[in-house]
Amino acid sequence: xxxxLRVAGVTKRFGGLAALDEVTLGVNEGEIYGLIGPNGxxxxxxxxxxxxxxxxxxxxxxxxxxxxxxLKPHQVVKRGxxxxxxxxxxxxxxxxxxxxxxGRHTRSRAGVLGAVLRCARTRAEEAxxxxxxxxxxxxxxxxxxxxxxxxxxSYGDQRRLEIARxxxxxxxxxxxxxxxxGMNPTExxxxxxxxxxxxxxxxxxxxxxxxxxxxxxxxxxxxxxDYGRKIAEGAADAVKNDPVVISAYLGxxxx
Amino acid sequence: xxxxxxAALRGRPRLALALLAALLLALPFVIGAGLxxxxxxVLDFVLxxxxxxxxxxxxxxxxxxxxxxxxxxxxxxxxxxxxxxxxHFGLHLPIWMVLPLGAALAGVFGVLLGAPTLRLRxxxxxxxxxxxxxxxxxxxxxxxxxxxxTNGPQxxxxxxxxxxxxxxxxxxxxxxxxxxxxxYLYYYLFLAATxxxxxxxxxxxxxxxxxxxxALREDExxxxxxxxxxxxxxxxxxxxxxxxxxxxxxxxxxxxxxISPESFTLWESILVLCMIVLxxxxxxxxxxxxxxxxxxxxxxxxxxxxLQRATLxxxxxxPSDLRMLLFxxxxxxxxxxxxxxxxxxxxxxxxxxAEDGVAEQEQSDLYDARA
Numbered sequence: 073x074x075x076x077l078r079v080a081g082v083t084k085r086f087g088g089l090a091a092l093d094e095v096t097l098g099v100n101e102g103e104i105y106g107l108i109g110p111n112g113x114x115x116x117x118x119x120x121x122x123x124x125x126x127x128x129x130x131x132x133x134x135x136x137x138x139x140x141x142x143l144k145p146h147q148v149v150k151r152g153x154x155x156x157x158x159x160x161x162x163x164x165x166x167x168x169x170x171x172x173x174x175g176r177h178t179r180s181r182a183g184v185l186g187a188v189l190r191c192a193r194t195r196a197e198e199a200x201x202x203x204x205x206x207x208x209x210x211x212x213x214x215x216x217x218x219x220x221x222x223x224x225x226s227y228g229d230q231r232r233l234e235i236a237r238x239x240x241x242x243x244x245x246x247x248x249x250x251x252x253x254g255m256n257p258t259e260x261x262x263x264x265x266x267x268x269x270x271x272x273x274x275x276x277x278x279x280x281x282x283x284x285x286x287x288x289x290x291x292x293x294x295x296x297x298d299y300g301r302k303i304a305e306g307a308a309d310a311v312k313n314d315p316v317v318i319s320a321y322l323g324x325x326x327x
Numbered sequence: 328x329x330x331x332x333x334a335a336l337r338g339r340p341r342l343a344l345a346l347l348a349a350l351l352l353a354l355p356f357v358i359g360a361g362l363x364x365x366x367x368x369v370l371d372f373v374l375x376x377x378x379x380x381x382x383x384x385x386x387x388x389x390x391x392x393x394x395x396x397x398x399x400x401x402x403x404x405x406x407x408x409x410x411x412x413x414x415h416f417g418l419h420l421p422i423w424m425v426l427p428l429g430a431a432l433a434g435v436f437g438v439l440l441g442a443p444t445l446r447l448r449x450x451x452x453x454x455x456x457x458x459x460x461x462x463x464x465x466x467x468x469x470x471x472x473x474x475x476x477t478n479g480p481q482x483x484x485x486x487x488x489x490x491x492x493x494x495x496x497x498x499x500x501x502x503x504x505x506x507x508x509x510x511y512l513y514y515y516l517f518l519a520a521t522x523x524x525x526x527x528x529x530x531x532x533x534x535x536x537x538x539x540x541x542a543l544r545e546d547e548x549x550x551x552x553x554x555x556x557x558x559x560x561x562x563x564x565x566x567x568x569x570x571x572x573x574x575x576x577x578x579x580x581x582x583x584x585x586i587s588p589e590s591f592t593l594w595e596s597i598l599v600l601c602m603i604v605l606x607x608x609x610x611x612x613x614x615x616x617x618x619x620x621x622x623x624x625x626x627x628x629x630x631x632x633x634l635q636r637a638t639l640x641x642x643x644x645x646p647s648d649l650r651m652l653l654f655x656x657x658x659x660x661x662x663x664x665x666x667x668x669x670x671x672x673x674x675x676x677x678x679x680x681a682e683d684g685v686a687e688q689e690q691s692d693l694y695d696a697r698a
Binding site: 123124125144145146149150154155157161162163164165166170173174175176177178179180181182183184186187188190194197198201237238240241 | 526527530531534535536537538539541542545546548549550551552553554555556557563567
């Protein structure tokens with residue numbers, strides 16, 4: 073299995089605080105990779121560094137061997153790396169369908185001239201955007217909700233919609249930041265199925281999650297962050313029983 | 328009765344369109360006959376303000392960028408027209424060259440003034456754009472030395488009227504026994520420009536670019552994370568808005584025949600912004616209504632002075648004071664009763680929707696607690 077994403081010695085400082093301290097990890101193509109750790113461990117900071125929202129202080133982030141740190145968020149998306157947000161960031165006053173259509177932005181071209189003249193190519197592109205967006209809503213289980221306002225959807229549906237919107241950018245790597253937070257067991261089970269479906273559909277998943285049961289059942293490999301450092305990485309079962317990980321979660325003597 | 332008329336028209340869009348077209352074509356004659364020629368002139372200004380409001384609506388309503396210096400682009404379009412078609416430099420280029428050039432120059436300045444503000448949002452953006460608007464006006468006010476570019480506060484005079492072929496819009500035109508005064512001719516020209524701009528604005532709103540603007544307005548970070556180049560999309564909004572402003576400026580210069588920096592004060596920027604806010608930000612019919620109301624009402628208030636003179640013998644309240652007072656009252660009342668504007672856009676309505684909004688807020692608070 074080829075390595076898709078490599079994070080090499082990434083450090084991110086905010087003033088004197090090292091939110092990430094020489095974190096190194098690799099995500100292989102086609103796997104579900106879990107990123108866990110206590111609150112404040114730096115998981116979301118790492119996501120932000122990877123997707124261009126933060127610049128890294130030191131280190132490298134490579135997607136298929138090409139550096140992506142230092143790129144703008146939209147450039148990272150263009151290279152096939154999309155994300156969702158921990159605190160859902162939908163376009164609340166646009167419909168579900170429009171949200172997903174926005175996700176097609178980077179894979180379509182029509183500019184002002186195309187929009188104003190509405191030539192055959194633009195119309196065909198618009199129709200394709202709409203069809204693709206509908207298909208994606210269907211795929212994540214939001215069929216018939218396309219006309220609803222994103223802000224009016226139920227919480228679980230908003231999470232799904234965010235995933236559909238990210239999928240619209242045609243990612244090979246999709247980073248999900250706590251995608252099942254606040255969901256009930258039924259919804260979690262459905263999301264678990266969705267993630268497996270995504271992996272089988274050739275999307276590599278990188279997952280921040282607190283639900284250890286879900287992570288352990290779903291992820292091929294797991295990395296654990298604590299105070300900005302990676303303290304463990306490996307197969308889910310091995311990590312779960314690692315005494316360092318247990319002490320990080322439960323508190324106790326630093327090793 | 329009006330309900331019945333609307334109901335009858337609802338199923339017949341073609342008939343409704345034909346009636347609207349007939350009304351728009353007949354409007355200057357109706358107004359000219361009923362209220363006099365000076366009101367046709369007001370009508371011309373209504374259309375100019377509609378053009379301006381539609382342009383600013385792209386920046387403020389679509390992309391959510393609060394711009395308080397918009398009138399600068401109107402000024403640039405007007406001055407470029409004056410430079411290229413007046414005795415000032417002895418140039419008399421035809422309108423089909425000057426108008427697009429003015430629009431393009433304004434568009435370029437839209438990008439130039441937009442570029443330094445890319446990181447700013449909300450109030451900060453408003454302050455900086457306000458400053459840019461003033462800078463342009465002050466330049467125009469002072470560029471009469473060392474090289475006389477703008478003729479300073481005296482303004483530029485004897486600007487060529489629009490002429491198409493051998494027909495000059497500056498003189499009345501005789502057609503088939505009818506005499507069309509200059510204001511009527513400009514009305515039809517401005518109407519054509521307005522319809523063009525409405526078409527462009529509508530198509531932009533419902534397009535890939537329009538969606539990107541809406542996304543930017545809703546959540547800039549999420550928009551960037553969805554692959555939108557927020558810098559380019561913002562600059563595009565500034566450029567498009569400025570282009571419309573420049574077009575309106577060129578038409579204004581030709582219509583007036585005279586321009587001076589006084590026409591491009593901060594007050595004008597705020598007035599155009601008020602039109603958008605009053606009518607309904609982001610919604611084309613709303614923006615048009617706002618522009619019509621805020622142009623016509625101040626003109627109508629002039630009659631209050633005559634009325635006082637006729638009934639009381641002298642003017643007790645100066646109509647222009649009254650104008651500002653009513654303006655303030657109207658805006659406050661609007662914020663209280665129709666915060667989304669008179670004809671709100673679909674999206675604004677949702678944002679400001681009373682019951683809906685509360686329910687939505689409660690819902691999201693609940694989820695925050697759970698997450």
